[in-house]
Amino acid sequence: MLLIYGSPKEWDTRTDDEVRTLMDGYGRLGADLRSAGKLVRGEELQPVGMATSVQVRDGDTVVRDGPFAETKEVLGGFYLIEAETLDEAIDWASRIPDAQNGTVEVRPVVDHSESA
Amino acid sequence: MQDAFVRAAERWPRDGTPANPGAWIVATAKNRAIDRIRREQTLVRKTELLARAQELPEDEEAIIPDERLELIFACCHPALAADAQVALTLSLVGGLTTPEIARAFIVPEATLAQRLVRAKRKIRDAAIPLRVPAEHLLPERLRTVFAAIYLVFNAGYGPPVRRELCAEAIRLALLLATLMPDEAETHGLHAFLLFQDARRDARVSADGRLVLLDDQDRSLWDAEETEQARAALDRALSLRMPGPYQLQAAIASLHANDVTDWSEIALLYSRLLDFTPSPVVELNRAVAVALAHAAGEGLALIDAIEGLDDYYLLHSARADLLRRLERNEEAAAAYERALALAPSEIERDFLRARLLQEQRGGT
Numbered sequence: 104m105l106l107i108y109g110s111p112k113e114w115d116t117r118t119d120d121e122v123r124t125l126m127d128g129y130g131r132l133g134a135d136l137r138s139a140g141k142l143v144r145g146e147e148l149q150p151v152g153m154a155t156s157v158q159v160r161d162g163d164t165v166v167r168d169g170p171f172a173e174t175k176e177v178l179g180g181f182y183l184i185e186a187e188t189l190d191e192a193i194d195w196a197s198r199i200p201d202a203q204n205g206t207v208e209v210r211p212v213v214d215h216s217e218s219a
Numbered sequence: 220m221q222d223a224f225v226r227a228a229e230r231w232p233r234d235g236t237p238a239n240p241g242a243w244i245v246a247t248a249k250n251r252a253i254d255r256i257r258r259e260q261t262l263v264r265k266t267e268l269l270a271r272a273q274e275l276p277e278d279e280e281a282i283i284p285d286e287r288l289e290l291i292f293a294c295c296h297p298a299l300a301a302d303a304q305v306a307l308t309l310s311l312v313g314g315l316t317t318p319e320i321a322r323a324f325i326v327p328e329a330t331l332a333q334r335l336v337r338a339k340r341k342i343r344d345a346a347i348p349l350r351v352p353a354e355h356l357l358p359e360r361l362r363t364v365f366a367a368i369y370l371v372f373n374a375g376y377g378p379p380v381r382r383e384l385c386a387e388a389i390r391l392a393l394l395l396a397t398l399m400p401d402e403a404e405t406h407g408l409h410a411f412l413l414f415q416d417a418r419r420d421a422r423v424s425a426d427g428r429l430v431l432l433d434d435q436d437r438s439l440w441d442a443e444e445t446e447q448a449r450a451a452l453d454r455a456l457s458l459r460m461p462g463p464y465q466l467q468a469a470i471a472s473l474h475a476n477d478v479t480d481w482s483e484i485a486l487l488y489s490r491l492l493d494f495t496p497s498p499v500v501e502l503n504r505a506v507a508v509a510l511a512h513a514a515g516e517g518l519a520l521i522d523a524i525e526g527l528d529d530y531y532l533l534h535s536a537r538a539d540l541l542r543r544l545e546r547n548e549e550a551a552a553a554y555e556r557a558l559a560l561a562p563s564e565i566e567r568d569f570l571r572a573r574l575l576q577e578q579r580g581g582t
């Protein structure tokens with residue numbers, strides 16, 4: 104799982120040219136992931152103002168406006184990819200245009216299909 | 220061992236009896252074991268088996284050098300925290316036991332054991348590869364390996380000096396240089412550690428005080444180790460790929476000469492700054508400049524350094540230069556500052572001795 108974090112302030116103040124360059128980068132990355140057969144799914148998330156947090160405590164479902172954590176960097180999107188090794192995942196992650204100014208968290212997915 | 224005998228029975232009539240049948244059989248057994256290891260799916264099992272494979276007799280070493288390099292890079296992968304890298308390398312490459320490593324880093328055994336378990340789990344679950352990194356990643360990945368080995372050495376160098384740990388770091392550095400002989404910095408690191416280790420007995424005086432390099436009793440330096448260090452440095456330099464560890468080793472080599480060429484040392488520190496800009500390196504350069512040219516020049520450089528206000532050695536260096544410039548009141552104030560910031564009793568004793576000298580009007 105490649106989780107893409109960035110600063111909304113930074114995103115909102117991008118120029119048209121910067122946005123175009125970014126979208127080109129994402130376009131190329133998506134195409135390469137697909138042709139390599141590595142892409143499972145990738146999405147851009149709606150802005151963090153659209154986020155809703157859900158917690159269940161003592162049987163009560165607590166719903167709140169906003170993301171899980173109020174941090175400067177928020178989750179902006181993700182790629183779910185197939186990678187043989189961490190280094191391969193890191194390689195793809197480094198190509199994510201928002202990795203330049205933000206952070207990509209690389210986390211393995213738990214394989215529930217594996218037999219003990 | 221059984222299948223090695225089977226193989227022997229199959230091969231000898233065809234290829235003729237090998238010159239040393241005993242060794243051939245052990246070698247074959249080991250090769251078969253390695254093949255089995257390679258077929259293992261889980262990395263953790265693989266690394267554990269390889270670790271056990273390290274325990275096989277020294278003279279068979281030529282058969283499995285490659286896997287150890289992969290193991291070093293896996294243990295020092297940047298996805299692992301630095302303390303995990305060190306613990307894992309000492310455990311899987313160095314063959315140290317968990318209690319030994321815990322003692323070395325003065326952490327409870329349970330903590331160390333957990334650290335190792337978590338690290339191995341991360342290697343397995345995050346799919347950290349058991350591979351020598353690709354060409355374009357090698358420079359930065361080598362840096363993390365060097366950093367881990369140097370951490371081990373520093374932990375051992377103290378003061379107080381703990382020989383076993385320093386020796387282990389040097390063993391790891393030598394292993395790395397042997398496995399990557401064409402990488403100049405591996406020899407550079409090896410040389411640098413040897414130069415420092417050679418001075419270990421002169422570092423702390425009989426009454427337990429820290430002795431600066433220039434004041435050290437050189438008869439206490441390990442001459443043979445210094446020679447080994449110079450040889451390693453030569454190996455590095457012959458590859459014509461300069462780097463920070465080679466520079467640090469070259470500086471140490473100059474210090475080991477009968478007459479210290481401070482101006483050459485100042486030059487090397489300047490080059491080192493190009494590789495690893497750091498205020499500590501700037502400080503060392505400033506001191507070298509002061510000794511090569513003029514105290515005032517060095518002092519100006521020190522005063523321009525940012526970010527070391529809490530570093531006791533900066534203030535003691537300032538104090539020293541102020542003393543040379545006979546600005547005694549300022550020197551005393553700088554010594555006081557250094558004393559307040561010194562990290563351990565050994566450094567404090569050293570500074571107090573200098574401060575006493577200062578208050579008595581300097582020498």
